Every structure is written in structure tokens, then in C-alpha cells.
Amino acid sequence: MARHGLSLIDIQSAFGTEDQCLDYCEMMRWPEGVFCLKCGSDKVSKFVTNETTRERKNRKCEIVEYTMPARRLFQCNNEGCRHQFSATAGTIFADTHLPLATWFKAIGLMCNAKKGLSAKQMARDLGVNYRTAWHLNHCIREAMQSPDGLFGGTVEIDATFVGGKYDKRRKRAPYDKQAVAGVMQRTTEDHHSKVRALPVRREIASEMPNVIPQNVSTGSNLMTDEHKAYVALAKDGWKHEIVAHTKDEWVRGNVHTQGIENFWSLFKRGVIGSFHSVSVKHLHRYLNEFSFRFNNRESRDIFNMIVGNLLIGSALRYKALIAKTSIEPVLLSSSEPE
Ligand SMILES: [Zn+2]
Incomplete structure (x- = not known):
């Protein structure tokens, strides 16, 4: 283990697949067991959707087929609710449509970058485009919050x-x-x-x-x-x-x-x-x-802290991020x- 919790090799082997990442998110989000995001019931069952083929229109308005990968979902067993949700529903991870493994690698990079990490460097390290890297970079940075409270001694x-x-x-x-x-x-x-x-x-x-x-x-x-x-x-x-x-x-x-x-x-x-x-x-x-x-x-624990903040903390939206602030x-x- 590296000094900052997890080395990149650790992260690659622990969070290399979507399933591993989802297990981890589930454990972080519901340490006492999954409960329904809508009604709060703890009677929830797990299921996996089949991979399906769907159709959508592309930019030229042509109908194209795309594959909807199998998804791991939960369903509330409460008769009146029956809500279906994923382990990342309502979090920033669900908003970006990036593979979770990419997110986790990005978090690992930021944990270990003692002198900081530019979006350009992150784009190269992750093999994603600059805009994606910039967004990851800022979202993760936003999750790196130290607690409030007064210093003493x-x-x-x-x-x-x-x-x-x-x-x-x-x-x-x-x-x-x-x-x-x-x-x-x-x-x-x-x-x-x-x-x-x-x-x-x-x-x-x-x-x-x-x-x-x-x-x-x-x-x-x-x-x-x-x-x-x-x-x-x-x-x-x-x-x-x-x-x-x-x-x-x-x-x-x-x-x-x-x-x-x-x-x-x-x-x-x-x-x-x-x-x-x-x-x-x-x-x-x-x-x-x-x-x-x-x-x-x-x-x-620094890696867990960041993932926890991203799962639980308010999701930072791109718009809010680039919004103007009072400082020139x-x-x-x-x-x-x-
Ligand atoms: Zn429910």
C-alpha cells in the first residue's frame, strides 16, 4: 500500500471492472444493507437486466441500433413502491455515464498527486478527452473537503x-x-x-x-x-x-x-x-x-473519503462549476x- 492509501496498481486490481466498483459503491453507500431510495424500506431485491439492443436517432436523424449493457439494479419490494434504482442512482457517478473504473482510477491519481494533477495530464493517464478529464478533475477536487471547526493549540x-x-x-x-x-x-x-x-x-x-x-x-x-x-x-x-x-x-x-x-x-x-x-x-x-x-x-482512508463524499455529497454539476464567482x-x- 502506498502512503496515500491505495497505489494505482491496487486500484486497477480492486476496481478494474464495473462489478467491483458497484460492489464497493453499494458497501460505501449502504453499510447497513440497501434500502429503497424512494420509501426507505429495507426490503429490497437485487436483479440484473439483460443486455438489450435499442434504437435511437443519430445526428443525421438516421435510426441506429445501440447495445444497452446489462445493468445491476435494485427493486423495492414494498407493494406500493416497487422503485427501481442502481447503486449510483442520484449521485454524480450516474450523471456522467463514464465507466466507474475510470472514475476510480482518476480518484487514485488525484490521491497520489502530491503536487496536483492537471486535466491535461489526467487526460493522458486515463486515455480520455480533455473535457472529460477536466470535469473529473474538478468534481474530485470538490470532494476533497476538510472538515470545518476551529484550530487550537x-x-x-x-x-x-x-x-x-x-x-x-x-x-x-x-x-x-x-x-x-x-x-x-x-x-x-x-x-x-x-x-x-x-x-x-x-x-x-x-x-x-x-x-x-x-x-x-x-x-x-x-x-x-x-x-x-x-x-x-x-x-x-x-x-x-x-x-x-x-x-x-x-x-x-x-x-x-x-x-x-x-x-x-x-x-x-x-x-x-x-x-x-x-x-x-x-x-x-x-x-x-x-x-x-x-x-x-x-x-x-483518503480514497474512501473521496468516494464517500462523491456518493453522498451533493453532485457537482458542470454548470455550477463554471458559474461566475465574485472574485475577478x-x-x-x-x-x-x-
Ligand atoms: Zn420503496
């Missing part, structure tokens, strides 16, 4: 700017960059460190005082650099330690922000290295993806100087 706080084309003429890049706030809870006795990162407005000094209480419990021990965003923290009752980067101080005993800074460099290398360009309107998804992988880096689109260019 010793927490490193930092903000950074991501992307932006370097303007040679003006020798600066600030206006194309997206500000990102990050909090990292340091390793405790029973939990390794975990991170959360979110896009924020460019005005860090006024943003960070809001970000901190929304993500960190009061009484935590905060570590920051000497940015003016943090000057009032001690006054507001937080325990606060500062490293003075401007005085070339990076680590003073256990006072440092190296954890969150390492995460920034992992993220930036991933975004710049794997993706030709990342639209800012999708940036929060990339941040979620990298945080999720970081937070579950020692979990053998900015391309994070691969030409950004490090």
Missing part, C-alpha cells in the same frame, strides 16, 4: 500572494496576485499538523483580524511574522509570538511560521508546476485540494518568479 498564521504575471516594465506584479490566508495547527500528541487556506481580499491588514477568530479558538497560541495585520492580537487577548523576518529572524526556539510557509511553497510549486494556468475563480478549490491531501497525508478572474501564470 499552537497555530501558525500567515498570508501570501499567489500567481500574477510579473510586469517587467513596472518591475512588479501586485495587482494580478490573489491574497491567500493560511492557518496551520501544529502537531499535537494525537494529531499531526493540519492546514486551512482560503482566498481573501488584498487588504491583509484588515482581513487577517477577521480570519483568525473564524478559524482559531480563543486561547490558542498564535505564531506570526511582524506584519501590521497582527499587532493588535495580544491586546485582543490572544497569546501571540512574533518572528521578525525583516530582522532576518526566522526561527526562535519554537517560535516560527515554517509549517505554513512550507505549505505555501508546496502549493505554489504545485500550481506553477502542474497547471498551465489556474483561474482565480477556481483557486479556493485548489487550496482545498492541497489542504485535504496535506491533512490526510498519513491516512490510509486572474490567471496564475507559470512565468511567475519564485
Whole structure:
């Protein structure tokens, strides 16, 4: 087993056929036994439809025959219901009409891609077209959500700017960059460190005082650099330690922000290295993806978590995905100087 739960070879042998994938979906979705999606009855029988030939019209309005493969279905035994459904009914897997084995391979690729995986690369690895890969990529990314809740103990706080084309003429890049706030809870006795990162407005000094209480419990021990965003923290009752980067101080005993800074460099290398360009309107998804992988880096369960989220979580529709968001689109260019 690879560190992230399942290697691609494991996935190929465990989920190479539609039947294997359906067994797994059934087990994940109904661990206590299948119940009817319509009436909730647990009196349900399984059956398999025969492969049939059907007719439909093609683009030129000619009648063509196509094969409807055998399908594994459930039927509710409740007299008044008799509802028929599949193990993936009502989930995103049913919407795409892609073989489940392709989905599962794509999830495996994303689990293992420490620096992220572009749709282009996924298209090559899976042998699907770019549009399909892009859709898989974003749906799986959407399922890589870390739980909410406040961080505590010793927490490193930092903000950074991501992307932006370097303007040679003006020798600066600030206006194309997206500000990102990050909090990292340091390793405790029973939990390794975990991170959360979110896009924020460019005005860090006024943003960070809001970000901190929304993500960190009061009484935590905060570590920051000497940015003016943090000057009032001690006054507001937080325990606060500062490293003075401007005085070339990076680590003073256990006072440092190296954890969150390492995460920034992992993220930036991933975004710049794997993706030709990342639209800012999708940036929060990339941040979620990298945080999720970081937070579950020692979990053998990461694959199950993603499949579970895709089965149970709300199916992300293509339209919703490409819908406009309030943050103005900015391309994070691969030409950004490090
Ligand atoms: Zn029913």
C-alpha cells in the first residue's frame, strides 16, 4: 500500500471492472444493507437486466441500433413502491455515464498527486478527452473537503500572494496576485499538523483580524511574522509570538511560521508546476485540494473519503462549476518568479 492509501496498481486490481466498483459503491453507500431510495424500506431485491439492443436517432436523424449493457439494479419490494434504482442512482457517478473504473482510477491519481494533477495530464493517464478529464478533475477536487471547526493549540498564521504575471516594465506584479490566508495547527500528541487556506481580499491588514477568530479558538497560541495585520492580537487577548523576518529572524526556539510557509511553497510549486494556468475563480478549490491531501497525508482512508463524499455529497454539476464567482478572474501564470 502506498502512503496515500491505495497505489494505482491496487486500484486497477480492486476496481478494474464495473462489478467491483458497484460492489464497493453499494458497501460505501449502504453499510447497513440497501434500502429503497424512494420509501426507505429495507426490503429490497437485487436483479440484473439483460443486455438489450435499442434504437435511437443519430445526428443525421438516421435510426441506429445501440447495445444497452446489462445493468445491476435494485427493486423495492414494498407493494406500493416497487422503485427501481442502481447503486449510483442520484449521485454524480450516474450523471456522467463514464465507466466507474475510470472514475476510480482518476480518484487514485488525484490521491497520489502530491503536487496536483492537471486535466491535461489526467487526460493522458486515463486515455480520455480533455473535457472529460477536466470535469473529473474538478468534481474530485470538490470532494476533497476538510472538515470545518476551529484550530487550537499552537497555530501558525500567515498570508501570501499567489500567481500574477510579473510586469517587467513596472518591475512588479501586485495587482494580478490573489491574497491567500493560511492557518496551520501544529502537531499535537494525537494529531499531526493540519492546514486551512482560503482566498481573501488584498487588504491583509484588515482581513487577517477577521480570519483568525473564524478559524482559531480563543486561547490558542498564535505564531506570526511582524506584519501590521497582527499587532493588535495580544491586546485582543490572544497569546501571540512574533518572528521578525525583516530582522532576518526566522526561527526562535519554537517560535516560527515554517509549517505554513512550507505549505505555501508546496502549493505554489504545485500550481506553477502542474497547471498551465489556474483561474482565480477556481483557486479556493485548489487550496482545498492541497489542504485535504496535506491533512490526510498519513491516512490510509483518503480514497474512501473521496468516494464517500462523491456518493453522498451533493453532485457537482458542470454548470455550477463554471458559474461566475465574485472574485475577478486572474490567471496564475507559470512565468511567475519564485
Ligand atoms: Zn420503496
